[in-house]
Structures are given as structure tokens and as C-alpha cells.
Amino acid sequence: AQSVTQLDSQVPVFEEAPVELRCNYSSSVSVYLFWYVQYPNQGLQLLLKYLSGSTLVKGINGFEAEFNKSQTSFHLRKPSVHISDTAEYFCAVSFYNQGGKLIFGQGTELSVKP
Amino acid sequence: KAGVTQTPRYLIKTRGQQVTLSCSPISGHRSVSWYQQTPGQGLQFLFEYFSETQRNKGNFPGRFSGRQFSNSRSEMNVSTLELGDSALYLCASGPSGGRNEQFFGPGTRLTVL
Numbered sequence: 001a002q003s004v005t006q007l008d009s010q011v012p013v014f015e016e017a018p019v020e021l022r023c024n025y026s027s028s029v030s031v032y033l034f035w036y037v038q039y040p041n042q043g044l045q046l047l048l049k050y051l052s053g054s055t056l057v058k059g060i061n062g063f064e065a066e067f068n069k070s071q072t073s074f075h076l077r078k079p080s081v082h083i084s085d086t087a088e089y090f091c092a093v094s095f096y097n098q099g100g101k102l103i104f105g106q107g108t109e110l111s112v113k114p
Numbered sequence: 115k116a117g118v119t120q121t122p123r124y125l126i127k128t129r130g131q132q133v134t135l136s137c138s139p140i141s142g143h144r145s146v147s148w149y150q151q152t153p154g155q156g157l158q159f160l161f162e163y164f165s166e167t168q169r170n171k172g173n174f175p176g177r178f179s180g181r182q183f184s185n186s187r188s189e190m191n192v193s194t195l196e197l198g199d200s201a202l203y204l205c206a207s208g209p210s211g212g213r214n215e216q217f218f219g220p221g222t223r224l225t226v227l
Contacts, residue, residue: 101170
């Protein structure tokens with residue numbers, strides 16, 4: 001079965017500290033990987049995506065993620081977070097033969113404290 | 115380009131009623147997907163339309179239906195509303211789906227009383 005697991009439901013961190021949000025997926029077919037961010041009362045905004053090629057992808061707002069095929073992981077990282085990064089983050093996968101269907105993880109609530 | 119728009123933004127209905135939500139995709143996008151977001155179940159895929167045809171369907175009962183028009187605008191209908199249908203309904207559009215990113219609208223917050 002195809003699934004996405006975000007290993008931490010909540011991640012508290014102090015401002016200017018580094019952060020890693022973990023994501024693992026399960027699939028028997030090739031996948032495309034995404035990280036989205038959702039601010040309160042808003043829709044989802046794409047942070048970054050992995051389609052093919054270099055396993056290290058850079059996104060907006062200083063975020064980056066690394067695709068690890070052997071560990072079926074796609075962890076999101078930022079070297080120094082800001083208060084404004086407080087939001088919910090979702091890892092998602094789509095499949096080359098399933099159109100635009102996205103399967104999401106349960107989300108990680110990132111809370112940045114001063 | 116204008117983003118994905120959803121109307122209405124907020125809705126309050128009572129059990130047993132039906133509701134129709136609307137989504138206008140980004141100009142040129144032919145794929146429109148719908149998702150239900152709840153605190154307990156998270157983000158769940160409802161269905162995807164591409165060129166007026168349903169291309170994918172999630173695991174929701176038949177009370178949830180949708181359609182897409184020739185201009186790619188999409189509507190989602192929920193009949194015989196239940197309390198558990200209270201959720202944020204998100205619409206996303208993309209050029210063709212799959213490897214392309216999906217652009218999300220702000221959502222419609224449906225409350226069923």
C-alpha cells in the first residue's frame with residue numbers, strides 16, 4: 001500500500017536553531033515528492049519538490065530536502081528558523097501513473113519560539 | 115496569473131442538506147483535484163478531474179461527487195450532509211497532474227450542524 005508517514009506531529013524549536021522535519025514513504029512504483037506548508041486559515045503552499053535528478057532539492061524560504069531512495073525518506077531541513085516559519089508542514093507523494101492525486105502525511109506542526 | 119479561487123469561503127449547513135462548492139483553477143490548468151482536511155483524518159484525496167473526466171477517485175462514499183466544466187472550473191457536491199462532513203475542503207489545480215506541482219486554493223470551510 002502507498003503511504004506517507006511524518007514521524008513527528010509537533011516540533012518545537014527556538015528561533016535561529018536548525019530544524020529537520022522527517023518524512024518516510026511507502027510505494028511500489030516511482031514517486032514524486034513534495035513538501036507543502038500551511039499557515040493558519042490558508043491553503044497549502046509548495047515549499048519544494050523532487051521529481052528526478054539531484055537528490056538534494058532547494059525550495060523557498062531557505063528550506064531544502066534530501067531524497068533518499070534506499071531509506072524511502074524525504075526529510076525537510078532549514079539551518080536557521082524564524083518565528084515566521086511557525087506553521088504546519090505536509091509531506092506528499094504523487095505517482096507517475098496516477099495523475100494529480102497526492103497522498104499526504106499527517107502533518108508536522110512546527111512551533112518556533114523566541 | 116490569478117491563483118486558484120474557491121467559493122464560498124465559509125458555509126454552514128444542517129444535517130441532511132446538500133451543498134455545492136466551486137473551484138476556479140489557474141488559467142491553462144486542466145487538472146483539478148479536491149481534498150478534505152479534518153483534524154482527525156488529515157488531508158484526504160477526494161477525486162481528480164482532467165479535461166472534464168474523473169481521472170482518480172479516493173475512498174469516499176457516493177454522497178461526494180464532482181464535475182468539471184469545459185472551462186476547467188470544477189464543482190463538488192455533498193448530499194445528505196452528516197456532522198462528520200465538517201471540514202476544510204481544498205481544491206488544487208495543475209497543468210496535467212503527476213510530476214507537476216498542484217496549486218492549492220484557500221479552501222472552503224464547511225460546518226455541518
